[in-house]
Amino acid sequence: MCGIVGFCSNKEDGVDASTILLDCLSKLEYRGYDSAGIAVLNDGDLLIRKAKGRLSNLINLVEKQPVEGFVGIGHTRWATHGEPSDINSHPHTDVSNDIAVVHNGIIENHVKLRAWLEKHNVKFRSETDTECIAHLIDFHYNGDLLLAVTEALKRLEGSYAIAVVCKSEPNSIVVARKDCPLIIGRSEKYNLLASDVTPLLEYTREVQYIDDNQIAKITPTSVDIYDVEGSKIDVEITHVDWDMQSAQKNGFEHFMLKEIFEQPYAIEQTFKARVYAGKLDLGDITEAVKKAKRVVIVGCGTAYHAGVIARYAIEHYARIPVEVDVASEFRYRDPIIFEDDLCLVISQSGETADTLQAMRIFKKKGAKIIAITNVVGSTVSRESDYVMYTQAGPEIAVASTKAFTTQLMCVYLLTCALIKDETKAKELMAELETLSTKSQLIIDRQKEIQRFAARQFNKPKVFYFGRQSDFAISLESALKLKEINYTHSEAFAAGELKHGPIALLDEDTLVVATCCNKTLYDKMDSNIKEVKARGAKVLAITYENNKEFDTVADTVFHIPETDAYLSPILSVIVTQLYAYYCSVNRGNDPDHPRNLAKSVTVE
Ligand code: F6R
Numbered sequence: 288m289c290g291i292v293g294f295c296s297n298k299e300d301g302v303d304a305s306t307i308l309l310d311c312l313s314k315l316e317y318r319g320y321d322s323a324g325i326a327v328l329n330d331g332d333l334l335i336r337k338a339k340g341r342l343s344n345l346i347n348l349v350e351k352q353p354v355e356g357f358v359g360i361g362h363t364r365w366a367t368h369g370e371p372s373d374i375n376s377h378p379h380t381d382v383s384n385d386i387a388v389v390h391n392g393i394i395e396n397h398v399k400l401r402a403w404l405e406k407h408n409v410k411f412r413s414e415t416d417t418e419c420i421a422h423l424i425d426f427h428y429n430g431d432l433l434l435a436v437t438e439a440l441k442r443l444e445g446s447y448a449i450a451v452v453c454k455s456e457p458n459s460i461v462v463a464r465k466d467c468p469l470i471i472g473r474s475e476k477y478n479l480l481a482s483d484v485t486p487l488l489e490y491t492r493e494v495q496y497i498d499d500n501q502i503a504k505i506t507p508t509s510v511d512i513y514d515v516e517g518s519k520i521d522v523e524i525t526h527v528d529w530d531m532q533s534a535q536k537n538g539f540e541h542f543m544l545k546e547i548f549e550q551p552y553a554i555e556q557t558f559k560a561r562v563y564a565g566k567l568d569l570g571d572i573t574e575a576v577k578k579a580k581r582v583v584i585v586g587c588g589t590a591y592h593a594g595v596i597a598r599y600a601i602e603h604y605a606r607i608p609v610e611v612d613v614a615s616e617f618r619y620r621d622p623i624i625f626e627d628d629l630c631l632v633i634s635q636s637g638e639t640a641d642t643l644q645a646m647r648i649f650k651k652k653g654a655k656i657i658a659i660t661n662v663v664g665s666t667v668s669r670e671s672d673y674v675m676y677t678q679a680g681p682e683i684a685v686a687s688t689k690a691f692t693t694q695l696m697c698v699y700l701l702t703c704a705l706i707k708d709e710t711k712a713k714e715l716m717a718e719l720e721t722l723s724t725k726s727q728l729i730i731d732r733q734k735e736i737q738r739f740a741a742r743q744f745n746k747p748k749v750f751y752f753g754r755q756s757d758f759a760i761s762l763e764s765a766l767k768l769k770e771i772n773y774t775h776s777e778a779f780a781a782g783e784l785k786h787g788p789i790a791l792l793d794e795d796t797l798v799v800a801t802c803c804n805k806t807l808y809d810k811m812d813s814n815i816k817e818v819k820a821r822g823a824k825v826l827a828i829t830y831e832n833n834k835e836f837d838t839v840a841d842t843v844f845h846i847p848e849t850d851a852y853l854s855p856i857l858s859v860i861v862t863q864l865y866a867y868y869c870s871v872n873r874g875n876d877p878d879h880p881r882n883l884a885k886s887v888t889v890e
Pocket of ligand 1: 586587588589590591633634635636637638639642685686687688766770885886887
């Protein structure tokens, strides 16, 4: 989704803003975008370059038409209002091109604002909602950009993170946020801003997380943060531990492959962050967990799937009822939440708009919230009562892999804490400790999956089915293939086959049958036979010592044995690799799938 960046330095230091802005934008590419642009202040001038398409188009343009200067803002746009085009790209300016704005979010009352501004003789150039912001700031500008932005924001409805520069104030950038992420990077000689921490890592590790309804004035040597009333507020400077290496490809062809390969380490780190000498230590979460009568889980996409798997595990091991919903449904369905519910919010980025709103419903109802997130300082982490961080490191590929398996490790650790019987909890923890090594064994055999994908990447229909946790992981497996291979793939509970999906099966169909629940092998065996009888090809994923499906399925991939409820953390690695290699075989770019954004900060 749209990303904003900014850089503010002194002329004497001679650091070219456009170089830094373009570099920062390249680190936001993973969020998904369809055009990009920058605005640089230069000796009383405001220079703007924008280009539709990949960032390389903008880089080429800047090479041909350089923009020298020491202060500037930049943007990658993911089109919402108006098609991807040079004109609709950000930055947008006021009528006289004195003020430039970049924006992430959606201005919901833009139609009304546009009509009002047009009545005041404003001629719009683009179809975007953002352009209103530039004109409104101009309308309120009277020699003080901070004040003009503060006044303009009062008229906006919707969500935004904005950065604004103005010709008459060549040494500053004004930024503000509501419901979209915004982070300021602090350094001695310059300051920066970005939509997430990754672009800042090259330049600083000291950051300030701007909160909703805060406005900041950034100069090369200062950052002053205010609330909407104009009162100054102190915002703590936080040190970020993530290193640059983990945000680079390190010889892998794609981030996605690198992140799949990092899973054994990430799973181990997530386990070790909470288990010391065989003892689970969830800190202050332990008390909240003890009181839980029911667990309610929300998330979107892959994070929601982690929630579905959590439901099976928690209900089975801890015998506590669990409700799980996609955040975008939950927030509009008038949900019943009790004060003694334990609410679990799962979000890799910690910035997903629907998930945030669902979390705020939990808060209103007085329930305690545990966030499972990968991003320290994200909105979800700051607004929840407790946080379990996934130790995945930066996840750059749009399709989530290591963030998902570490989310699973977190929910399994929480499950251990919810189990009343200590011996049972210890047994489960002992099995959790083996999962990193077992996941490595699958990755070591990735060539087998690569070969399978080379034969099967062009199937027009791929269905995933299973029962219980195997069904839950089928949802995630189907999503991965859709996202990066653009294949029509669906997941369904194997028992539902006869209730409809069977009508879709034919010789062109590949069915991936996940069979990691021993008590249900016989049922899956029948389902596979039903599928085969309709001409579909079957890949079965099951445990290494189980030969039951060898004669029924066309191909069997064996994974190390574990408990049925934990098996998704292993079986998913097979389907991640399958999706990845299908995508590469098709000539797609798995790191930048079409139409998708990494961080979905608008509804
Ligand atoms: C799938 C994927 C998305 C995200 C979803 C939620 O590979 O990445 O489905 O899982 O957009 O994102 P977070 O976890 O950041 O809230």
